[in-house]
Amino acid sequence: MELLLQQLTDGIAWGALYGALALSLVLVYRASGIVNFAQGEMAMFSAFGSWQFYQWGLPLITAISVSMALAFIAGMLIERTLIRPLANSSHLTLIIITLGIMLVINAGAAWIWGHDARLYPVISEGDPVSIWTAVISRQALTIVGAVVLVALLLYVLFQHTRTGLHIRAAVSNSVSARLLAIPVNRMLALSWGLAAAIGALVASLAAPQLVLQPSMFSATLIYAFAAAILGGLTSPIGALVGGLIVGISENLAGTYLPGIGNDFKQAIALAIIMAVLFLRPEGLFGTREVVRV
Amino acid sequence: MTNILEVSGLYASYGKAEVLHDINFSIEEGGIAVVLGANGAGKTTILRALSGIVRPRGSIIFNGEQIVGSSIESIAQRGMAHVPQGRGTFGTLTVEENLRAGGMKQSKNHINSAIEKWFDFFPRLRERARQPAAGLSGGEQQMLAIARALISEPRLLLLDEPSLGLAPKITQNVFTGLETINRDSGTTILVVEQNAHLALEIASTGVVIDTGNVVTQGLATDLQNNEDIRRAYLGY
Amino acid sequence: MNILTKLRQDQPPLQAPKWIVFGVGLAVLTYLAYSPLISAPYINFERSMVMIYLVVGLGLNLLTGYTGQISLGHGAFFALGAYLAAITTGKLGWHYAIAFPLVAVMSWFLGYFVGRPALRLQGLQLALVTLALALVTPSIIKRFDTFTKGQEGLNLNTAHPPTWIGLERDQWTYYLCLLFVVIALLLTHRLATGRVGRSLMAIRDNEPVAATLGVRAATVKTQIFALSTAFAGVAGVLYAYVVQFVAPDAFGLTLAIAFITLIVVGGLGSTFGTIFGALFVVYVPNLTSEISESAAGLSYGVALVLFMFILPFGIISFVRLGLTPLVARLPKLTSDKNN
Numbered sequence: 001m002e003l004l005l006q007q008l009t010d011g012i013a014w015g016a017l018y019g020a021l022a023l024s025l026v027l028v029y030r031a032s033g034i035v036n037f038a039q040g041e042m043a044m045f046s047a048f049g050s051w052q053f054y055q056w057g058l059p060l061i062t063a064i065s066v067s068m069a070l071a072f073i074a075g076m077l078i079e080r081t082l083i084r085p086l087a088n089s090s091h092l093t094l095i096i097i098t099l100g101i102m103l104v105i106n107a108g109a110a111w112i113w114g115h116d117a118r119l120y121p122v123i124s125e126g127d128p129v130s131i132w133t134a135v136i137s138r139q140a141l142t143i144v145g146a147v148v149l150v151a152l153l154l155y156v157l158f159q160h161t162r163t164g165l166h167i168r169a170a171v172s173n174s175v176s177a178r179l180l181a182i183p184v185n186r187m188l189a190l191s192w193g194l195a196a197a198i199g200a201l202v203a204s205l206a207a208p209q210l211v212l213q214p215s216m217f218s219a220t221l222i223y224a225f226a227a228a229i230l231g232g233l234t235s236p237i238g239a240l241v242g243g244l245i246v247g248i249s250e251n252l253a254g255t256y257l258p259g260i261g262n263d264f265k266q267a268i269a270l271a272i273i274m275a276v277l278f279l280r281p282e283g284l285f286g287t288r289e290v291v292r293v
Numbered sequence: 294m295t296n297i298l299e300v301s302g303l304y305a306s307y308g309k310a311e312v313l314h315d316i317n318f319s320i321e322e323g324g325i326a327v328v329l330g331a332n333g334a335g336k337t338t339i340l341r342a343l344s345g346i347v348r349p350r351g352s353i354i355f356n357g358e359q360i361v362g363s364s365i366e367s368i369a370q371r372g373m374a375h376v377p378q379g380r381g382t383f384g385t386l387t388v389e390e391n392l393r394a395g396g397m398k399q400s401k402n403h404i405n406s407a408i409e410k411w412f413d414f415f416p417r418l419r420e421r422a423r424q425p426a427a428g429l430s431g432g433e434q435q436m437l438a439i440a441r442a443l444i445s446e447p448r449l450l451l452l453d454e455p456s457l458g459l460a461p462k463i464t465q466n467v468f469t470g471l472e473t474i475n476r477d478s479g480t481t482i483l484v485v486e487q488n489a490h491l492a493l494e495i496a497s498t499g500v501v502i503d504t505g506n507v508v509t510q511g512l513a514t515d516l517q518n519n520e521d522i523r524r525a526y527l528g529y
Numbered sequence: 530m531n532i533l534t535k536l537r538q539d540q541p542p543l544q545a546p547k548w549i550v551f552g553v554g555l556a557v558l559t560y561l562a563y564s565p566l567i568s569a570p571y572i573n574f575e576r577s578m579v580m581i582y583l584v585v586g587l588g589l590n591l592l593t594g595y596t597g598q599i600s601l602g603h604g605a606f607f608a609l610g611a612y613l614a615a616i617t618t619g620k621l622g623w624h625y626a627i628a629f630p631l632v633a634v635m636s637w638f639l640g641y642f643v644g645r646p647a648l649r650l651q652g653l654q655l656a657l658v659t660l661a662l663a664l665v666t667p668s669i670i671k672r673f674d675t676f677t678k679g680q681e682g683l684n685l686n687t688a689h690p691p692t693w694i695g696l697e698r699d700q701w702t703y704y705l706c707l708l709f710v711v712i713a714l715l716l717t718h719r720l721a722t723g724r725v726g727r728s729l730m731a732i733r734d735n736e737p738v739a740a741t742l743g744v745r746a747a748t749v750k751t752q753i754f755a756l757s758t759a760f761a762g763v764a765g766v767l768y769a770y771v772v773q774f775v776a777p778d779a780f781g782l783t784l785a786i787a788f789i790t791l792i793v794v795g796g797l798g799s800t801f802g803t804i805f806g807a808l809f810v811v812y813v814p815n816l817t818s819e820i821s822e823s824a825a826g827l828s829y830g831v832a833l834v835l836f837m838f839i840l841p842f843g844i845i846s847f848v849r850l851g852l853t854p855l856v857a858r859l860p861k862l863t864s865d866k867n868n
Contacts, residue, residue: 034653035653035656035657037660082834085838086837086838089837089841090597090652091652091653091656092593092597092599092652092656092797093837093841095599095652095653095656096599096789096793096833096837097833097834097837099786099789099830099833100829100830100831100832100833100834100837101830101834102830103786103826103827103829103830103833104826104827104830104831104834105830106823106826106830107823107824107825107826107827107830108823108827110823110826111823111824111827115823214823218664218782221664222661222664222665225657225660225661226661229657259672263668263671263672264668264669264671264672266664266665266668267665267668267669267672269661269665270661270662270664270665273657273658273661274658274661277650277654277657277658278646278649278650281650281654
């Protein structure tokens with residue numbers, strides 16, 4: 001029982017990370033209709049960025065905030081320069097571009113900072129926190145808290161602000177939105193910026209655990225994809241719920257399913273992706289798309 | 294009466310296919326004008342050229358300003374509202390959110406009172422204020438799209454085939470609504486309609502289009518009484 | 530129309546007269562057949578790798594070029610071929626030639642089994658599933674460590690040339706690669722020009738309409754998928770024989786991206802473009818590794834993005850643009866004039 005509780009707690013902590021990355025994927029998917037394969041690498045680069053600012057003397061929280069702001073701008077720039085010009089191309093083209101961006105950012109990070117792992121400072125020193133019999137590190141608790149905060153902020157943004165309404169309108173029907181003088185292009189760019197900033201935040205918080213190096217997200221990426229797909233690529237709530245489910249099932253499977261050691265846990269993510277795409281492509285919370293002849 | 298819209302020498306193409314050839318017409322401020330013609334004649338393209346969805350060649354003077362080449366957003370900001378074919382409501386947003394999205398530039402209070410006004414005018418919308426727009430019937434969506442377009446108090450409202458997919462009674466309601474709107478607020482309305490009979494009932498002037506050319510234009514009553522035109526282009 | 534706009538359009542294939550095609554092909558073949566005898570082993574190694582990638586690329590081109598679907602997961606089949614080759618010649622001690630038909634058949638059937646449901650997915654979904662497969666392939670390999678020896682990898686000591694030929698092993702494996710490239714090219718050409726090829730074009734251009742014309746899209750597409758995975762599997766066998774070592778991490782995301790870069794740079798759907806793609810993928814890392822370790826990834830990435838913007842139809846469009854006016858001036862035989 002104690003083991004189960006611990007696994008659940010770990011699962012929730014990891015799930016928050018996956019959910020946040022999945023949230024970024026969903027924001028971009030809603031805006032541009034593509035999966036940004038480079039999302040993980042963008043987040044990784046931002047984590048390096050915040051580390052670098054910290055090395056230069058900024059307090060950690062400031063460093064992370066600055067990195068988030070830069071990530072926001074970078075996200076908007078990438079949308080503006082590399083995605084929007086080819087907005088009318090096939091999905092194939094845009095997928096390949098995001099793969100290319102993924103490679104460039106990864107290589108860029110390796111070129112600037114090298115392949116060696118760096119120590120990333122934790123935000124909150126102190127002993128791990130106990131929840132009944134389970135133990136969770138403060139850093140993990142911070143991640144969960146940050147993700148919850150992000151979720152709430154996004155909720156307020158989308159449901160109660162004019163900008164959020166305009167983003168949702170632009171995503172729902174871009175021509176109608178433009179006819180109402182809503183600056184659709186700016187709304188799309190904002191979505192990419194938000195996605196990048198969220199990635200920067202969680203990457204910086206997860207860096208102590210995942211160890212800061214260019215290959216930081218290579219193992220985690222697939223879980224984020226699984227979370228986004230499970231939740232339904234069009235649903236932010238789905239991303240978070242999907243993250244939790246993936247995080248928990250990954251941990252439980254690793255512990256309780258025979259034959260699934262630590263290495264093979266990734267296969268769970270693959271299984272989830274396949275199951276969702278074959279059985280219910282719109283995921284748990286997504287909306288079905290119609291194919292027009 | 295000034296002309297709110299003056300179109301001259303308008304050409305438009307989709308790719309290599311030229312769809313509009315040398316279109317010339319003008320609309321007086323304050324009235325209801327109708328663009329008529331058979332399917333595929335180019336009526337929808339005219340509206341799209343006006344609102345900027347399609348980039349035409351030629352001249353479109355709206356409110357004294359040349360708008361050919363301007364972006365959709367800037368044309369909309371200058372007071373031209375376009376309700377496209379199929380309504381174009383934001384399906385995942387609620388009725389109220391749809392209306393709110395129509396008030397791009399206005400203050401919150403302004404928008405709130407505008408929404409109230411439209412709920413009074415279309416009580417059905419008030420009933421469904423919190424429901425996603427995708428769940429509304431065709432007629433309700435049409436009302437929603439019209440109201441949404443009028444939230445920003447545009448000077449010219451473009452409507453593309455409002456009767457499409459609607460039962461006759463609902464269509465009648467929509468057209469009556471348009472008449473009332475035009476009378477009360479003075480908004481100029483330009484309607485593209487296949488249902489020429491109904492449209493000419495409420496219009497003051499009309500333009501008849503056939504395969505991308507203007508066939509004739511004039512007072513609605515004249516068009517109604519012209520049997521040749523009616524039989525050849527208007528279907529009745 | 531300036532040159533940038535022209536490059537962004539699909540260029541029609543070169544209508545080269547037959548004698549030029551045969552002539553050039555023969556010259557190239559002769560050169561390729563003769564060169565290993567006079568080249569250093571590392572050169573033969575590089576060229577073998579180009580040919581291995583070429584085989585994979587031809588298979589992927591069949592898939593992507595004709596069905597418009599992208600698969601990032603062919604590395605798994607490549608790995609399957611490589612490991613089967615390693616295990617059958619190692620642990621089981623079989624003759625190295627057995628792996629070829631064994632892997633071809635196994636990959637074909639596995640590809641058919643996977644492809645049948647997979648091809649019902651839309652473009653983005655298939656890309657996601659196959660990407661997930663690529664990400665997970667190394668850990669699948671490690672999972673079966675009783676056979677694969679996990680992270681340690683497997684050494685091969687096989688594919689020795691018959692003693693009477695008098696060749697070195699690097700030369701012999703080179704010729705094996707050349708043999709399969711020729712087979713692959715012939716297969717691809719037969720397919721492209723035959724009835725199956727025309728069905729494929731119909732499917733790619735407008736699947737629902739093709740269906741009404743009686744083209745059994747699902748079956749044809751799955752067969753193409755299976756064929757492409759068979760190509761990848763056989764290429765994997767060749768890889769194992771050339772490199773003489775297999776390890777899990779060589780078969781993950783990096784490999785998948787190399788494959789995609791190959792066909793994008795070459796030109797989606799173009800056979801000859803794939804040759805350029807294979808050359809790019811092998812030689813660019815070699816050249817750039819002088820500059821920096823990460824330069825290979827950088828060049829792949831930049832290439833992918835640049836090509837999508839400037840040369841969406843690959844190097845081959847550039848080549849065709851340049852050569853078409855020249856080819857038009859070549860004298861034709863009367864048999865060509867009827868084309």
